[in-house]
């Protein structure tokens with residue numbers, strides 16, 4: 001039997017391991033499950049995307065959360081890095097921890113109210129492994145939102161990477177981009193560079209909001225510069241408010257591609273139940289990460305972001321995940 005079982009070894013699951021090590025618990029009582037152990041989406045999907053936070057922010061957050069960590073990094077603190085660097089850092093820092101690693105997909109977890117334990121089933125190729133644990137931590141990540149509008153779509157992780165996008169599109173084709181926040185802006189720039197005719201739809205009053213104007217999750221760095229160029233007419237794109245239905249229908253006519261850059265939804269890779277009665281893995285408390293419908297379970301990371309101090313926005317950076325998990329860890333260990 002394990003004390004804690006973590007589902008997902010992205011930056012959140014790996015941060016959780018580091019924080020548990022820092023708390024001094026016996027790490028042989030911890031189990032972590034992931035099909036890849038590559039560091040999650042920052043390593044797998046958003047590899048080449050430039051971080052919108054400087055390296056110092058990630059390092060400072062790690063040092064604050066885990067003071068005993070020896071962080072040996074050659075990267076200049078003021079620089080931003082491709083996102084894969086953050087995943088590499090956390091993977092390297094956590095690789096020597098003596099936890100049980102199971103390489104597979106956790107498909108189902110059932111809580112038994114009599115024994116007060118979770119039984120977690122993991123599919124590994126054609127076999128299944130069963131783990132019994134007292135507490136469950138979900139960190140399965142998220143997938144981009146999408147719609148069903150019968151136009152071929154380019155996955156966001158491809159559209160955001162110009163070298164991969166160029167293999168998909170042809171000069172003179174027409175693409176629709178839904179969303180003009182950070183990733184939508186990068187996608188617009190990539191499509192225009194590839195010679196594609198772009199129409200972008202936004203669902204707020206203005207197409208762009210900038211961090212420099214004090215907007216909580218406004219765009220910054222590279223995306224902010226691109227938005228400036230779009231507004232100045234240096235990057236040609238037709239911007240359409242999504243509530244203008246007739247214009248949406250008119251402009252979407254004969255599009256070759258659509259790209260959805262309109263936020264994320266939590267991955268639904270695991271089913272939860274209590275005494276075999278199905279429960280939602282998605283309902284949780286945004287302040288402490290506790291799942292609502294099941295006991296002894298928490299959710300962290302991009303799939304379970306924490307409420308920002310303003311109580312309106314959600315915090316979705318590695319630094320924010322670390323700070324949030326650190327605040328919950330004593331409750332998690334004592335309950």
Ligand SMILES: Cc1cc2nc3c(=O)[nH]c(=O)nc-3n(C[C@H](O)[C@H](O)[C@H](O)COP(=O)(O)OP(=O)(O)OC[C@H]3O[C@@H](n4cnc5c(N)ncnc54)[C@H](O)[C@@H]3O)c2cc1C
Pocket residue numbers: 007008009010011012013033034035036037038039040041042046049050051052053083104105106107139140141142183267269270300301302303316317318319
């Ligand atoms: C385009 C983009 C840019 C971003 N830029 C930044 C940035 O600049 N700075 C920053 O700090 N943050 C950034 N983020 C936010 C955040 O850091 C990332 O979303 C990060 O990938 C979240 O990590 P995670 O561990 O929660 O999820 P993921 O990285 O998605 O990891 C989840 C892991 O869980 C595994 N998994 C899922 N289901 C199961 C299952 N049932 N069983 C076992 N394993 C499972 C997956 O294989 C995966 O490895 C960005 C996000 C996006 C999308």
